[in-house]
Amino acid sequence: MVNVNSEPIQVADPGEIALSIRNVRVKYGSFDALKGVSLDVKRGEFVALLGPSGCGKTSLLRTIAGFVSPAHGSVVLNGHDVAGLAARSRNIGIVFQSYALFPHMTALENVQFGLDCRQIPAERKRAMANSALALVGLGALSDRKPKxxxxxxxQRVALARAIVFQPDLLLLDEPLGALDKQLRVQMQTELKALQRRLGVTAVFVTHDQEEAMSMADRIVVMRDGNIVQLDTPEELFAKPNSSWVCEFVGSGNLLRGDFQATGEEELELRLGGDSTIRVRGRNAPDIAVQLAFNKVRVVASDEASLKVTGKRFLGSSLELQIATPAGLVCAHVDPQLGGRFELGTGVTIGADMQDCRVVPAR
Structure with missing residues (x-):
């Protein structure tokens, strides 16, 4: 469960929770970076913190890590409040975007560095570091330096250093941001597989919606120092709780207009001509709501008043942009059908009721 600002929240079974954050507030001077954030992360769960620059996601991660002291609130890890502990005492592994490797050390020495503050015999440290490097597929490159x-x-060396001491929690601060697209996709798969194999609880910061969707068990969407929605990727995409979340996550079209009741449990939004969108509801929504949907049916029709006003080839699909009185609609069709939908082609559009959701305006 999640809390925006300081309202009480329902607490999950403590036995299932690895990380519990309660009403955490962080200030930088007069600026409120976090405004009373609460969050539970389950054991073995992979949670992504997603939001635009300045939303508070990195401040939250740094607070969990112990690099930032909250002005108020608690950070509980495995049942122990760690808010007063130094970062090195929290048994938390961290992977930074820059990797933060020592250029004069080999891969093995970099990984061993994570064990130097622990009273572990030298031979044991070496064995643990070699094991961690092997786990990330770098056992044969242990004597190489970062350059x-x-x-x-x-990135794998940094990950090995973070997991070598078997942390209670793994924090990842946009660790894939410096990689090219193909390698980034590969590392997303490998990182998620490794996290599953180790069973470690992980909190991942990203500003990439696609990355969060593909990797996370749940996504924490943040805005202006608050959590605005917490859901699985599927639920977040299909059921954004506001127009802002819908637009930020990119989960579909947002339309605004006059809703008409067409039945006891049905509302209809006219898009122009014969095109309508229907949604479940008893009364016409307030003007401060919009309709979100992500699956659109589109049919070419010479007699239709709606027209194709733009096209974008996206590889696996062709995006059609259709102007309506209620707003711009984007529909995706098979690229092989592109010849049927030239600019200016008349179309009718629609969506299934189960794919539509009335959401509050900003």
Missing amino acids: QLSGGQQ
């Missing part, structure tokens, strides 16, 4: 490794290999 001799590719970006993806450096």
Whole structure:
């Protein structure tokens, strides 16, 4: 469960919770970076913190890590309040966007560095570091220095250093941001598979919606120092709780107009001509709501008043842009059907009721 600002929230079974954050407030001077955030993360769960720059996601991660002291609130890890503990005492592994590797050390030495503050015999440290490097597929490159490794290999070294001491929690601060697209997609798969294999609880910061959708068990959407929605990727995409979340996540079209009741449990929004969108509801919504939907039917029709006003080839699909009195609608069709939908082609559009959702305006 999630809390915006300081309202009480329902607490999950403590036995299932690895990380519990309660009413955390962080200030930088007069600026409120976090405005009373509460969040539970289950054991073994992979949670993504998603939001635009300045929303508070990195401040939340740094507060969990112990790099930032909250002005108010608690951070409980495995049942222990760690808010007063130094970062090195929290048994938390961290992977930074820059990797933060020591250029004069080999991969093995970089990984061992994560064990140096622990009273572990030298031979045992070496064995643990070699094991961690093998786990990330770099066992044969342990004697190489960072400049001799590719970006993806450096990222693996940083990950090995973060997991070598078997942390209670793994924090990842946009660790894939410096990689090219193909390698980034590959590392997304490998990172998620490794997290599952280890069973470690992970909190991941990203501003990439697609990355969050593909990797996270649940996504925490943040805005202006608050959590505005917490859901699985599927629920977040299909059921955004506001127009802002819908637009930010990119989960579909947003239309605004006059709703008419067409039945006891049905409302209809006219888009022009014969095109309508229907949604479940008893009364016509207030003007401060919009209709969100992400699956659109589109049919070419010479007699239709709506026209194709733009096209974008996206590889696996062709996006059609259709202007309506209620707003711009984007529909996706098979690229092979592109010849049927030239600019200016008349179309009718519609959506199934189960794919539509009335959401509050901003």
